Amino acid sequence: MMSARSKWLDVVRSPLGATALALVVLVALTAIFAPIIWGPQAEQVDPTAITQGPSAAHLLGTDSLGRDVLARVLVATRLSITLAVAAVLIGVTVGTLLGTAPAVLPRWAGRLIAGVVNIAVAFPGLLLALFFAVIFGVGTTGAVLAIGFAMAPSFARLTQTLSASIAGRDFIAAARVAGVSRIRVLIRHILPNIGEPLVVNATVGAGSALLAFAGLSFLGLGVQVPAYDWGRMLGEGLNRIYLNPAAAIGPAVAVVVAGLAFNLLGETAASVIGGRSARHRGRLPQFARLGAPVLAQVVDEDVVLRVDDLRVSFPGPDGWLTPVRGVSFTISRGEAVGVVGESGSGKSLTALAAAQLIERPGRISAAHLSFCGTPLLDAPERSVRSLLGTSLAMVFQDPMTSFNPTRRIGSQLAEAASEHQGLNRSAAMARAVDRLQAVRVPAAHRRARQYPHEFSGGMRQRAMIAMGLMNHPRLIIADEPTTALDVTVQRQVLQLLAGVRRDTDAAMLLISHDIAVIAQTCDRVLVMYAGRVVEDLPASQLHTHAQHPYTRALLDVVPEIDTDRSIPLKMIPGRPPAPGAFPAGCAFADRCPLASALCREQDPELVDDAAGHRVACWHPVDGDSPANADATVSAVTSALPIVEHEGVIR
Structure with a gap:
């Protein structure tokens, strides 16, 4: 240091x-x-x-x-x-x-x-x-x-x-x-x-x-x-x-x-x-480690990000609030993992904690949190900064707020190469132009000399991806990268991310409200609710084998081409609990018609069925039976009066 x-x-x-x-x-x-x-x-x-x-x-x-x-x-x-x-x-x-x-x-x-x-x-x-x-x-x-x-x-x-x-x-x-x-x-x-x-x-x-x-x-x-x-x-x-x-x-x-x-x-x-x-x-403050001390572990070279019992907390008027509580998952090399859930479910906070971007007074803890085999909470700060700066790329929802409006796009991209690769000014700028060309920005030499406000929304998002590619990322975290874009540009950006992942063999963590985008883009889907992962399953099985009632409800509120426009769109009734008011049992119990007394007393653990499918539910839906699944979906989306809330899934 x-x-x-x-x-x-x-x-x-x-x-x-x-x-x-x-x-x-x-x-x-x-x-x-x-x-x-x-x-x-x-x-x-x-x-x-x-x-x-x-x-x-x-x-x-x-x-x-x-x-x-x-x-x-x-x-x-x-x-x-x-x-x-x-x-x-x-x-x-x-x-x-x-x-x-x-x-x-x-x-x-x-x-x-x-x-x-x-x-x-x-x-x-x-x-x-x-x-x-x-x-x-x-x-x-x-x-x-x-x-x-x-x-x-x-x-x-x-x-x-x-x-x-x-x-x-x-x-x-x-x-x-x-x-x-x-x-x-x-x-x-x-x-x-x-x-x-x-x-x-x-x-x-x-x-x-x-x-x-x-x-x-x-x-x-x-x-x-x-x-x-x-x-x-x-x-x-x-x-x-x-x-x-x-x-x-x-x-x-x-x-x-x-x-x-x-x-x-x-x-x-x-x-x-x-x-x-x-x-x-x-260097972020940490909670005391949960449970027994973590011993030396065998590092799997294919595992890019390993998260075990991740918790993120912030101080509140009545004590600490923990909007992310016990999240666990892994991302392997070349794998695309999607995270879906309503607003406030902890998706973005999970990604920011993994990227070590939670600022004080926020606090993080985890039984294990490693990136490319390096424990992020225990390794020297200088090595963590160097690792994340060269091997992690972030693509945010609004790139306009991620770029400095007073500096040219090219100089902002070149800064990453100068900082972590030791390139001189001309070499770093040449690298920036090359990366802009790689994400198909037309007239990259001229565009590199322009300011962020001179770029359209789609071009700014491409430039944001190019910034992540200035080094050699092994993980790309894309937090709502297409929310502010029109449908055509959304498709272009998603295709670009898929091409980057294919060409660089980088892993990708894609966060979105749009469960249809996740299903089409990713290999695996994490469904989050109230700060927890309630279901983890292959994307290919999302529509046929989803077992959690919440996942089924998310799928049901997505309108289809043949949806009858004469009836109101389906919505998930009720609201998610606030971070400071999580119930003792399952957080989805008050919105779930299948909930029993057990659901309101004990929070179910995330159980692995040994086939790559994990679900946290006392009464999981039989994903192999379409009739049962459809009945459950209908019950979830119509059991309570339909109310408008910010958690609508688009």
Whole structure:
């Protein structure tokens, strides 16, 4: 894993980092040494050189007392920077106290402070600064306090948000259970975890504070004579702008350069901290392993993805919610597995967990979760990232949200090859064009230079598939890849995915609401309901041997060509249970006319019949008997009143 020092060195070598470092060093050296070198010259009064323009002796001319303007601009660097930094320290301190107060004070006091902060954030910062300047009075001290308190609400809001993201984690709950006081939890556990983004925002805020100080001094509310800063000098220069414009340009340029230095330093720090935070975020928190520890297992080279007892949970107001609970399946090389089910059944979450894309505060656990023989939950993060980056391709439902709208398609595709294959820019771009051609994007060279909004929906989906093919994927996860496309383009995309799977021998996990598409495209079908796999069977047997009543109901609500249009379309009555309200028994029991008392008391296990067919049902339908199956389907889809709900299968 790259060290922080190496990360900083890489950033410094970049144009942004080098510019930030150069400007910061320049401003710092000027603030330290300018009063020593040019201090006497800046204070020397020369009655014979009053209000002169630029010359060899005075590059920016002189002021009303004959003092050198350039020397005064350089000397004013120390006071201007010092006051800006002091204001930022006040703003960060007061903002942090206000932002963390709700976590320490009683609830009523915390809500009161949060309400005051929300009102203050709604006002422009400069307006608040002017308001506080009137309260604290004219002068340097009043200006420092005014700007510091004006910056406090934004830091308070940031602190509140960051603290809330930390407060729900397990180590906070463990500390509180152990009897640790709120203040100690705040100091020892919360503040250290939110310090980095506060520092980044404080660095950027220093540039804003510098500009605000210049504004107050320009208006006569800040630094007073005989002291001077850039804002006061700017005001004096504007009064004589027709006699000597350079006297106003000098302090204005100084404010711009110093403000740019602070902002670039903040951007550089954000890139370093962001990279380090990304490494921490990449490693997902885990539950304790279920059951006995998993021992070393024999790796089957044909198995691409192995999932055993996968669970995905998220924090809720009343505890953890587990929308995916105990999912198990395997995908072999070259195999296409389809996942169907109503909205909220856990299909996409299962795929995201397998791809290690569940972000905090989500948590995953599994008795076994491996990709290409590598245990994803136990292997080093760097190896997992490299493996998934080169061997896993994701095709999302809406590729418009998956592409950066400000970057060209070709550069986004080339990034994958540069990151994982070490290709230079030209080679990576050539690879991107080649992959666009492979997915039959016409005029690939020209298209690679276009932005995502210049692509049609079907072309964007092709480009998304091409991105997955930039490396050498062994598994393609396609999450609703055809939902937003018309029927003709749907067929083209599905044929393209099938061709890619055939040409690369890659496995495919296809998620869809359309059970007909799954039946025609995949080798095996996983039917999910309420976060569980309720049936797993070969696609060729889907219409003839499906045994779970839910699977039969899904098949029955798909309209056929000869469907009588004079009668309403069939729908599955009722609604799936919410993730936080799963019943003790079978989750489908309330919607199933075959349910018995046993179904409502015990959740059936997923039983394998040793013929590649698994079903979780206490009363499975006899798939070999069409009459029995049709009767069951009719009962399921008509037993309860038909209601409209979001889980309709298209």
